Amino acid sequence: MSGVLARLRHRLGDEALGLMLALVAVVAVFGTLSPRFLSVANFSSMAFQLPELGLLTLAMLMPIISGGLNLAVTFTANIAGLALAWVLQGLGGAEAGVVVFLLGVGLALLAGGLSGCAMGMVIAYTGAHPILVSLSMMIFLRGLGEFLTRGGDISGFPDFIHPIGHGAWLGVPVPLWIFLGAVLVWHLLLSRRRLGFITYMVGSNIEATRYSGVHTRRSLVWIYTLSGLMCAVAGIIMLARFNSVRVGHGESYLLITVLACFLGGVNPFGGFGRVSQVFLALVILQLLSSGLNLLGANQHLATAVWGLLLIVVVVLRWLARHESLARLFGR
Amino acid sequence: MADALPAMPPARRGTMSRLFRSHPTEMWLTLLLLMLCGFLSLTTEQFFTWVNAFDLLNTSAVDIIFAVGLLVVLISGGIDISFAVAASVVQYVTAVLLGYLGGGNWLVGLLLAGSVGIGLGAVNAALIHYFRIISIVVTIATFNVFFGLLMFFTRGRSIYTLPDWWVRRVILLEHQSADGIWAELRLPVLVMTLCVLATYILIRHTTIGRQLYAFGDNPEGARRVGIDTAAMQFIAFGWLGLMAGIGGLVQVHYAQEVVPNALYGRELFVLAAVVLGGARLGGGRGSVAGCVLGVLLIAVTRNGLNLLGISPYAFQMIVGAIILLAITLSNAPLARLWGRRA
Numbered sequence: 001m002s003g004v005l006a007r008l009r010h011r012l013g014d015e016a017l018g019l020m021l022a023l024v025a026v027v028a029v030f031g032t033l034s035p036r037f038l039s040v041a042n043f044s045s046m047a048f049q050l051p052e053l054g055l056l057t058l059a060m061l062m063p064i065i066s067g068g069l070n071l072a073v074t075f076t077a078n079i080a081g082l083a084l085a086w087v088l089q090g091l092g093g094a095e096a097g098v099v100v101f102l103l104g105v106g107l108a109l110l111a112g113g114l115s116g117c118a119m120g121m122v123i124a125y126t127g128a129h130p131i132l133v134s135l136s137m138m139i140f141l142r143g144l145g146e147f148l149t150r151g152g153d154i155s156g157f158p159d160f161i162h163p164i165g166h167g168a169w170l171g172v173p174v175p176l177w178i179f180l181g182a183v184l185v186w187h188l189l190l191s192r193r194r195l196g197f198i199t200y201m202v203g204s205n206i207e208a209t210r211y212s213g214v215h216t217r218r219s220l221v222w223i224y225t226l227s228g229l230m231c232a233v234a235g236i237i238m239l240a241r242f243n244s245v246r247v248g249h250g251e252s253y254l255l256i257t258v259l260a261c262f263l264g265g266v267n268p269f270g271g272f273g274r275v276s277q278v279f280l281a282l283v284i285l286q287l288l289s290s291g292l293n294l295l296g297a298n299q300h301l302a303t304a305v306w307g308l309l310l311i312v313v314v315v316l317r318w319l320a321r322h323e324s325l326a327r328l329f330g331r
Numbered sequence: 332m333a334d335a336l337p338a339m340p341p342a343r344r345g346t347m348s349r350l351f352r353s354h355p356t357e358m359w360l361t362l363l364l365l366m367l368c369g370f371l372s373l374t375t376e377q378f379f380t381w382v383n384a385f386d387l388l389n390t391s392a393v394d395i396i397f398a399v400g401l402l403v404v405l406i407s408g409g410i411d412i413s414f415a416v417a418a419s420v421v422q423y424v425t426a427v428l429l430g431y432l433g434g435g436n437w438l439v440g441l442l443l444a445g446s447v448g449i450g451l452g453a454v455n456a457a458l459i460h461y462f463r464i465i466s467i468v469v470t471i472a473t474f475n476v477f478f479g480l481l482m483f484f485t486r487g488r489s490i491y492t493l494p495d496w497w498v499r500r501v502i503l504l505e506h507q508s509a510d511g512i513w514a515e516l517r518l519p520v521l522v523m524t525l526c527v528l529a530t531y532i533l534i535r536h537t538t539i540g541r542q543l544y545a546f547g548d549n550p551e552g553a554r555r556v557g558i559d560t561a562a563m564q565f566i567a568f569g570w571l572g573l574m575a576g577i578g579g580l581v582q583v584h585y586a587q588e589v590v591p592n593a594l595y596g597r598e599l600f601v602l603a604a605v606v607l608g609g610a611r612l613g614g615g616r617g618s619v620a621g622c623v624l625g626v627l628l629i630a631v632t633r634n635g636l637n638l639l640g641i642s643p644y645a646f647q648m649i650v651g652a653i654i655l656l657a658i659t660l661s662n663a664p665l666a667r668l669w670g671r672r673a
Contacts, residue, residue, distance in 0.1 A: 071599065128658045129612045131410075135603050136654035143647025150644055251596075255412065255471050262468050269465070297483075304479025310472040311458065318462045 014320065015265040019280040022313075026284055030291030037294055047172065050286045051179035052241065053253050053260070054279075055234035058186050059227045060257040061278055065190070066223045067203040067270025068123065068130030073231050074254045075141035076115050080108040080235035081245040082145060085154040096158045109232045115141060116228020120221035145247030153246035157239070165240030175237050182233060187275040189226075199223055203270025256306065260285055263310050265317075284309075356609030360624040363657070367631055375638040381506045381514035383634065391630040392519035393582045395623055397601045398608075399530040400574025402622045405605060406534060407567035408547035408614025409459065409466035413474040414571050415598040417451040418579035419591055420481050425580065426490045426589045434494035444576035451477065452572020456564040474598075481591050490589040497580070498587045519581045526574060531619045539566060547614025603654055604629050629654070 030037040056073050063070040087104030088096045115137065122133045167174045190196035198219045201209040210216045239245050264281035266273030288309065289302035351358045372379040397414065404411045425444045429435045435443075451473075458469045501518035508514060534540035546553040546563040554560050583589055608625025610617030632653055636646050 122655065122659050126659050129606070131612055132603065132606045132658055133655070135599055136651050136658060138599070138651070139603065140648055140651025140655055143645065143649065143651050147642070147644045147648050255474060258467075258471050259475065262471070268468055300479045300482035302479070303475045304483060307472040307475030307477075307479060310468070311476070314464045314468060314472075315458075315462050318464065 016274075016277050016280065018313075018316070019264070019277055019284065023280060023284050023287070026287045026291065030287065030294070034291065034294040037291055042290060042294065044173070046286050046290045047176045048166070048241075049290070050282060051173075051175035052234060052238055052250060053256060053285070054179045054282050055182055055230060055237060056250065056253050057257040057260045057278060057282055058182055058275075059230035059234065061186065061261055061266065061273065061275065062190070062199060062223050062227050062230075063130060063134075064258070064261050064266050064268070065203050065270055065273045066199045066220065067206065068220075068223075069134060069258070070116075070119070070224065070227050071131065071134040071254065072115065072119065072138040072141055073227070073234075073257060074250050075138050075145060075247070076112050076228050076231035077235035077238060078145050078245070078247045078249060079115060079141050080112040080232035081239040081249075082148060082154070082235075082247070083111040084108040084236055084239055085157070085245040088157050089154060092158075094156050094158055098160065101158070101161065105236060108236055109229055112228040112230075112232025112235065113225050114228070116224040116226070116231070117221060119228070120224030123224065124217035124220035142247060149245075149247055151247070153244045155244035157243060161240050162243070165237065165243070175241065178233065178237060182230065183275060183279055186230075190275055195219065195222055200271055203267070203272070205271075252303075256285070256303075259306060259310050263313055354618070354620075357618060357621045357624060360608065360621060360628055364624060364628050364631060367628070367635065371631070371635045371638065375635070377638050378635065381508055382512055383638075385504075385506075385514045385516045385520075387627075387630055387634055388520045388523075389515075389517050389585075391626055392523040393578050393585065394597075394601055394604065394626045394630070395523050396526045396574050396578035396581060397597070398605050398622050398626050399527055399619055400571035400578070401601055401605050402608075402610055402617050402619065403530060403534060403543065403570045404466075404567045405610040405612065406547045406614060406617045407543045407563055408550060409564070409567060410470065410602075410612060411455065411466065411568065411571055412470040412598050412602075413451075413455065413477055414470075414575040415594040415596070415601070416474055416478040416481065417448065417572065418575040418582070419594045420451060420477050421447045421576045421579040422583050422589045423481060423485060423490070423591060425576075426493060426583070429494055429497075430492075434496075437496050440494075440497060440580060441577070444580045445573050446576075448572040448574070448576025448579070449569045450572070452568040452570070452575070453565060455572075456568035459568070460561050460564045478592075478595065485591045487591055489591070491587075493583065493587070493589070497584060519585055522577060522581050526577060527619060527623060530570070530574075533570065534619065543567060544615055547616075549615070600629075601626075607654055607657055628657075 027038075036042055056077060059073045059076075060070055084101075084104040084107065087100060087107055091100040091103075119130075119133055119137050122128060123130050164174055164178075169177060190199065198209065198214055198216075201212075201214065202216055202219060202223075206216055234250075235245075238249055242249060260281050261273065261278055262268060263285070264273065264278030266278060285306055288305055289299065292302045292305060293299070347358075368378070377383050397418070401411060401414060421444050424447050425440060428443055429440060432439065455466070455469055455473055458464055458473075459466050502515045503518065503521055504516040506514045534543060542553065542558045543563060543566070545556075546558055546560065550560065553563070579594070582594065586593065604625040605617070605622050606612060606625075607628065608617070608621035608623070610622060629650055632650055633646055636649060637643070641649070
């Protein structure tokens with residue numbers, strides 16, 4: 001057994017192994033406590049819930065790795081959803097065709113990308129702190145959305161959008177397919193592409209990166225633009241899931257996305273963090289909230305447990321860093 | 332401020348110019364605020380009245396109390412996302428405990444709220460100091476823990492029956508204008524003034540204050556010159572906890588009810604205002620004056636938009652745009668013309 005564990009640790013690294021063990025523990029605990037936990041119905045409902053938070057977390061991940069933060073993710077998603085809803089409403093409402101939908105998706109992506117791009121420009125070219133820039137962008141976008149919708153929601157979309165939020169393909173929910181695709185794209189981008197490598201470098205030491213001949217400012221603009229694009233994807237999924245757009249949908253996800261990134265071992269100062277581990281962290285969070293839900297607790301208790309989990313995990317990481325304890329476990 | 336002024340050739344400079352060099356952010360904000368007030372006084376009839384000025388202060392009091400508390404944490408190099416929900420926890424716990432005590436009085440209330448607030452701040456400080464977790468990770472976790480548990484145990488129910496001393500209006504100053512409307516300066520403004528003064532004395536006129544700046548600017552350097560780093564974290568987060576507790580009390584006094592999610596989301600707004608006022612994320616810089624000016628600038632903007640008859644739905648958008656613009660300008664090369672970077 002210990003040989004298997006050692007080999008797994010070698011393959012995955014300490015972090016991923018720890019998260020895997022946590023995942024197994026959560027499944028085991030809830031599996032024994034509630035017979036319905038290990039049912040197809042439960043996994044299916046989890047698979048439908050995961051993508052919204054997951055996509056927003058991916059949008060948060062890249063800025064964090066680059067040493068920043070994007071507090072505007074939820075409202076960027078709302079604005080992108082509004083752009084799509086606006087096109088659908090303007091060009092036929094419930095009778096709108098597929099071409100109109102694609103046009104709307106294009107506009108939604110443009111809206112998300114533009115708001116990310118604007119943030120990236122301010123961050124890159126003025127040197128203002130990303131928390132502050134994205135925070136004011138968040139206040140601005142929320143205001144813009146409330147101004148445009150007057151606080152109400154927009155609904156009445158064509159029927160073919162429904163499957164994007166509720167359908168399944170090969171037994172796997174469509175939103176989950178989209179999310180898995182996004183995870184893959186993010187993984188490849190961060191581990192195989194030049195921009196991904198620069199993202200890690202910028203997060204580690206932006207000055208050294210600049211001196212080694214990288215156009216760090218342009219890279220930062222790209223990082224936030226991509227983050228905005230990912231928000232737009234989340235916004236489109238949210239539109240299809242709720243069959244409506246409302247500014248403030250998913251607002252409570254904002255700090256959860258940061259929590260998920262930290263839980264997944266992303267360094268809060270930037271420079272380190274893996275998509276695969278953040279994905280594991282997201283699955284653990286979803287398992288916890290669904291499990292608690294089955295046991296009769298509500299989402300608020302789940303939120304508190306998520307917070308406690310993050311504290312426990314970082315304390316464990318601190319313990320793991322201490323040599324005396326490491327020796328105890330025979331490193 | 333912790334950093335020295337750059338060496339400059341002696342030259343004839345006016346007081347304004349010197350102030351712009353030594354306190355660029357505060358001066359810019361004052362200038363901006365004066366321009367805004369001037370503009371609003373000319374374009375609206377109600378802006379330059381006692382009623383409006385007093386109302387502005389009454390409504391900004393809670394935000395300013397939170398802001399000066401957060402300022403101390405920012406100066407010490409930390410950040411806190413959890414203080415607003417901590418204030419909600421304080422409100423609820425205080426209201427429930429006062430119910431058991433049969434109402435109590437303001438001293439009991441203040442002691443209860445203060446100690447619960449400091450206790451919650453100490454939780455953050457302990458996690459940050461003993462486990463070497465950075466403050467944003469800790470406070471995002473405790474934000475979720477505090478809020479989740481509060482909503483779980485209260486089931487989102489509000490409390491409306493509160494002791495008389497807590498919700499009774501206290502008027503400090505009143506003034507009847509020509510048209511017969513009474514302008515009232517109420518208790519929150521007094522509490523706010525005391526909190527602002529206390530924070531000013533703490534960070535500018537005590538050794539602890541100097542140590543907080545030094546610790547925020549360079550924690551390792553501060554440790555090596557013998558500053559007690561644990562004390563710094565506990566003082567900074569304890570102070571914010573105290574301010575959160577007092578701010579929570581005042582907010583209930585103002586709103587006349589305890590609503591568990593009333594302060595949810597306030598933390599980011601206050602953070603924006605404090606950083607707008609020149610506090611640096613990363614520590615070692617920030618002033619009480621800048622912090623108060625930051626909150627007031629946003630409050631006056633909102634008030635002005637209201638008086639100008641602009642749709643309330645547009646408020647947030649314009650406020651966000653103004654903060655974004657202010658950040659861009661204060662970080663742009665333009666600010667460097669005035670000397671140090673703001």
